[in-house]
Amino acid sequence: MLEDLFIPNEEKIILDLHDMQEDEARYYLEKAIDTAEPKIKEIVVVHGYRKGQIILNMVRKEFKHKKIERKEIPFNKGITLIYLKQ
Helix, strand or coil: HHHHHHHHHHHHEEEEEECCCCHHHHHHHHHHHCCCCCCCEEEEEEEECCCCCCHHHHHHHHHHCCEEEECCCHHHHHHHHEEECC
């Protein structure tokens, strides 16, 4: 797990979902996963947490995808880390 802290930038995607509606955020998250190149190991989903929790809950609790290996919640409450199967 410690090695995940050092994933190079070229092996991750940062996806900002701020100010989106739930359906729109779900669409972009699914598209990011579906179109991610094979070298991509991690998607950093920036959803925030102070303006409501709809997107946060969708990403952390409801969203499922066959390419997701696991999700992690770091100390920063406004992001979720999604690790993809290799």
